[in-house]
Structure formats: C-alpha cells, structure tokens
Amino acid sequence: MVCITALLWDGAGRGLLFLGAVAAVAFAVQALVKKLGRSARMPAQMIGALGLTAAAPAAWYVVTGQLDARAWGLWLANWICAGNQVHFVQLRIHSARAATLGEKFLRGRWFFFGQLAMAAALLFAWRAHFLPGLAILAFLPLLARGFLWFVSGARPLTVKRLGWSELAHGVAFGVLLIAAYRLH
Secondary structure, eight states: OHHHHHHHTTSTTHHHHHHHHHHHHHHHHHHHHHTTOGGGHHHHHHHHHHHHTTHHHHHHHHHHSOOSHHHHHHHHHHHHHHHHHHHHHHHHHHTTTOOSHHHHHHHHHHHHHHHHHHHHHHHHHHHTTSSOGGGGGGGHHHHHHHHHHHHSOOOOOOHHHHHHHHHHHHHHHHHHHHHHHHHO
C-alpha cells in the first residue's frame, strides 16, 4: 500500500490505474470463462496471462513515465511468451502418448500454426517499432522448443521436468528481452 500510494501520490501514476483496471477485467473474464468447463481451460489461462503480463507495461510506465509503443510492445511480448508456454504445456499433457510426427501434428496442429502466428506477430511488432529487433532473439528458444517437439522421438511426460523446463524458458526469455531493451 505504501508503494502504490507513493506512485499515485502526485497524480502522475494514472497509467497504473488504467493497467490495473485492465488486469482486473482480465481476471474477472477469466473467472467467467473457467465456469464454461474443461474445454475453456486454455482460453481462461490465456486471458489470465493477459492480466498477469500487464505488469510489464506497468514497470515500463513506472520507470519512464510513459505508456508508449515500447510499453505495449513489452506487454505483447510477455503475453505472447506466456501464451506460448500455456499452449505448449497443454499440448504436452494432451498428447503425451503421441509418438510419430503424424500423431504429433494431428494433436498439435493448432500449436504448430500458433508458432507460425507467433513468428509473424513478432515480425510485425518489430516492423511497427513495438519491439527492438534483438527482442525477437528472446523468442528463439520457445520457437525451437516448439518446433523440435514435433520431430523429436516419443518421450514420456514428466510433469515436474516439464515445469522446470518451462521455468528455464521463461527465465531465458526474460533475460534475453531485458538485454534486447538495454542494447537498443
């Protein structure tokens, strides 16, 4: 409470209120979508990730005092990363028995097309100056992990190992994204 009061005290932190409201709406919508049942689990997680990743533009706003293209680019980058991780974990859980390329593609075709859409969205964000070009490097481990899963052999699903692996991908993403912004 002390920190948020200090940030909002002089009226300069109004952007934080906007971002907080957007995150609150995302979490409320997530709660409603969850009530639709199991088939809505992944969309609910994506909506929740939208709320969680609002912390990225909020941090940018606190540091720079601006909600500019860079802030929206950070939000987009973090949401795309989180969404990719949610989708990959769901894919691994629901296709744990898939062994061949054909089986994997049948079960993971939407993830595959999502990987292609992610690459296209990143190129657009870079060309529109929402992201520095080096920020695209932060996504390479995610893209490689996703595409390599399709051609890798059958692997048993070890949820704990999958969790640690996704944590490592998240940390690598964060470090590479920060480096991209620092070097830009």
